[in-house]
Amino acid sequence: MLAVDERDGAASNALILKNAARQPMVRDHTIHHATASGLLAGLAAQDSSAALARRL
Structure with a gap:
């Protein structure tokens, strides 16, 4: 399990991401790299239920 410093969470999370991607x-x-909001926006933009089912 990775420890994240509570005082500087954003910088620590970025460092964890860099290390994981290296x-x-x-x-x-x-x-x-994708964010949850970006993934949900992409799903919401699907034109039909068939397109949404393919993406899921």
């Missing part, structure tokens, strides 16, 4: 980058893999 190994795939070293191995020449693609990294995609």
Whole structure:
């Protein structure tokens, strides 16, 4: 489990993300960072129920 400093949570979270993304980058893999709000907005923008079902 990763410990996050409560006093500086945003900076600590960014550091955790950078560290987690480093190994795939070293191995020449693609990294995609997405936020929960961005994912939900993408789902809400689907035009039909079939398109929404494909995305889910």
